[in-house]
Amino acid sequence: MPLFICTACGTQYPESSAPPAQCVICEEERQYVPPGGQGWTTLDKLARSHMNSMREYEPGVTGIGTQPSFAIGQRAILVRTPGGNILWDCIALLDAATITAIKALGGVKAIAISHPHFYTSMGAWADAFDCPIHLHAADKDWIMRKHPRVTHWDGETLKLWDGVTLIRCGGHFPGGTVMHWAGGAGGRGIVCAGDILSVTTDRKWVSFMRSYPNFIPLSAREVTQIGDAMAPFSFETIYGHYFDRVIPAGGKEVVAKSVARYVAAIEGTRGY
Numbered sequence: 001m002p003l004f005i006c007t008a009c010g011t012q013y014p015e016s017s018a019p020p021a022q023c024v025i026c027e028e029e030r031q032y033v034p035p036g037g038q039g040w041t042t043l044d045k046l047a048r049s050h051m052n053s054m055r056e057y058e059p060g061v062t063g064i065g066t067q068p069s070f071a072i073g074q075r076a077i078l079v080r081t082p083g084g085n086i087l088w089d090c091i092a093l094l095d096a097a098t099i100t101a102i103k104a105l106g107g108v109k110a111i112a113i114s115h116p117h118f119y120t121s122m123g124a125w126a127d128a129f130d131c132p133i134h135l136h137a138a139d140k141d142w143i144m145r146k147h148p149r150v151t152h153w154d155g156e157t158l159k160l161w162d163g164v165t166l167i168r169c170g171g172h173f174p175g176g177t178v179m180h181w182a183g184g185a186g187g188r189g190i191v192c193a194g195d196i197l198s199v200t201t202d203r204k205w206v207s208f209m210r211s212y213p214n215f216i217p218l219s220a221r222e223v224t225q226i227g228d229a230m231a232p233f234s235f236e237t238i239y240g241h242y243f244d245r246v247i248p249a250g251g252k253e254v255v256a257k258s259v260a261r262y263v264a265a266i267e268g269t270r271g272y
């Protein structure tokens with residue numbers, strides 16, 4: 001029986017003879033059902049119309065995304081560290097070429113995902129690379145295809161191994177997570193941010209929303225908490241969730257000034 005994938009958000013559902021009646025992720029206020037109604041595909045079908053491409057950003061950091069764009073359109077990142085390779089975030093399409101290319105780069109030791117909009121077909125990826133998936137426990141109700149390789153972590157940080165830390169920021173989702181790799185950017189540190197710290201179109205700031213498509217803001221308190229969660233970490237580069245959303249330098253200062261700008265705007269203390 002097929003495992004249907006929602007064409008609006010990329011979420012893969014459990015085996016079923018017919019597509020699900022609705023997509024739980026898209027029906028919720030942070031996503032949307034397209035004007036033409038909910039559509040469904042499968043991995044086999046998707047692999048006939050789309051393919052994945054890669055971009056190496058710096059040694060050890062390779063973006064992987066689907067062409068033409070599919071569903072939300074995010075790209076994942078393979079981060080190769082001395083302790084092992086992490087697949088950061090996930091995309092729906094997993095095909096033979098992608099498996100071969102990633103295995104040639106050393107495979108995947110662990111998958112970590114920022115939030116439920118990017119869970120996509122994570123179970124298929126974990127099976128292909130024989131690795132665990134680390135998800136924050138606060139978002140476990142949003143897993144549509146339960147999978148034995150999912151392991152939940154709780155609390156504010158999880159050190160995967162030396163230099164690689166998952167940081168719970170919350171915000172967009174209660175378990176909203178970013179990943180810090182101290183060895184990235186030539187040892188100055190990087191953050192893989194998903195859309196938890198969302199790199200803005202001008203790539204000079206990050207911003208924060210409960211829903212991006214439906215323009216639902218976060219509170220000053222939630223955004224202040226994101227700033228507090230990031231404060232202990234040093235980093236230069238911020239990788240957002242699209243291929244071109246990267247802040248190459250000054251990342252730590254960008255997060256601090258972006259939190260201040262957001263809080264001033266929402267509290268009405270902006271001063272201009």
Ligand SMILES: [Zn+2]
Nearest residue numbers: 006009023026
């Ligand atoms: Zn959906």
Ligand SMILES: [Zn+2]
Nearest residue numbers: 115117172195
């Ligand atoms: Zn999202």
